[in-house]
Amino acid sequence: MENYHVIGIMSGTSLDGVDLAYCRFTYNEGNWIYKILNTETVPYSDIWVQRLAGLTEVSAVEIIATDRAYGHYLGELVKAFVDRHQLQVDFVSSHGHTVFHQPQLHITFQVGSGAYLAAAAEAPTVCDFRTLDIALGGQGAPLVPIGDRLLFAEYDFCLNLGGISNISQEGQDRRLAFDISCCNMLLNPLAGQLGMPYDKNGDQARSGSFNQALFDRLNEPSYFSAPSPKSIGKEWADENSLRAIQESKAAVQDKLHTACHHMGYQIAQAVRQHADQQRGKLLLTGGGAFNSFLVEQIRHYLGPTFEVVVPEPELVNFKEALIFAFLGVLRWRQEPNCLQSVTGARHDNCGGAIYWN
Template identity: 40%
Template structure:
């Protein structure tokens, strides 16, 4: 008999390298799914791990294998500390996204490190993980995966947008869930503020002091990715190949770079929600704290922009990856063909026992 209650730890590490998000949550299913967050925490990466993760793109196969093993051990220690600190018992599973090292779905390649079977042994708990690989092998983008959670946990919103390393969106169109990556966000802005010793632009203060470089903005807006139809997704490689070179050859002033990129983000997001004016939009992720960016989105769109509680802003993705694991344990669909472009709907992920 399939259970109706699950005690889960969801784990997520995003491309913006803010840290590892962990959430302890109870899921309950009666007629619909409900959830209760019991505890949540972001564990910042120590400097050495942040540098190692930043350099994943340049590693050869052997170096990547070694990093995968050591990152899995590090991730296990973070999860164990979280479980111990919050006195968590009777877990059904730890459901982990891992950290993206490689994502080239057009070549049927994707790798999230930290998803090795040894993770289950190190934390002495059942693990559900590696949610992207199966989708890519089925011809999908392997991303975004959060929309099944948007559908079943946040159905009261017309659009769900997460502003993390990248902005991604999900919505229903003709009774089908459609989702895709919109554009880069924190992965670009955080990269540039590091030149002045900051991790991020607090409330967009630096961006608000800059001026829009119209030439750069037009070039960013014309990038070919934006002409593609969903399903589509972005990766770090695309940013290095397409975005950084454009910025570096067209603007050198930090404030102007940030101001121009905020405008680029706001334009692309407002375009993405323009087909349903006056609809409700849930915005989560670290970018929700950038009040200057949020104001620009509000000014350029005709929608009701909603900013939820701090817990949902910061931990929605970890929450939903926990939920993906629950669906996998129930052998229910957690990956939508209409979202990723895979050959079929499927129940994705691997289950490892301690």
């Protein structure tokens, strides 16, 4: 039996904060068992939100400086987390924050220098999980599916509702997974127009009405019917879904309402397109799982033969941090942590750079 104690760090596209999850992974006779032991979300200050969100518009020097400064910041968060809870840590495993993701140009880039993180945390650090997959011709995303396979095999589908929604499932002989559509990265700016950081429980969406023209426009992009491998970056979101929302004259509540219908519809399409049987058990995680209007739409479009399971809030909030911790364990063991069946890379690969402090 082998045990690993790892802190997984995730910063998602919603820019709501840094998720830290201290986890134990046990490998026993070919099976993995996980336990989440401590968690913390550190909300971003306005300064960090502006700095990270603005990185697509600044000089190369500023990008490099932010990569270092943000890596150092993550390391300080780790150090404080470890000291506060008196944790024994084998290593840290960090996703970083995605700035660019254009796999068609062979580009994916996350800031959060592993070297600076390791130095500030005073712990070995695994980072940069996506670049090798891109170099092997893959999308570099989504990477969570191997964790879904090895840690959540009791579910037929794993659906995450973060800034972008994505789904993962076991096909006949291989794991299938892809990004479905924009999710909170579309809803949060609309809530912002109503003076809220997000649409709590989907209350504003619920109060709106359905707008057929906007629904049709949101469903228009060819991305939705394209086969996987495929993944979405902010660049695609700006050009497509966010533009459709901006150009619509509908009331904000109607936009929220219609966007939730669009997401529920696309999620159901994604599930049905690949489901061998038109039934199954679906694990629902990510902050969007708290948006009850959105979840109702997902249930509605999926129909009653699919069981949608929303787990305890800790797993809803920290599943991605947990799985990035696990990808670090696989990297540490020099085992594959990126699936070519998901990303389209030339072969399964073992992504991630390790910095020993």
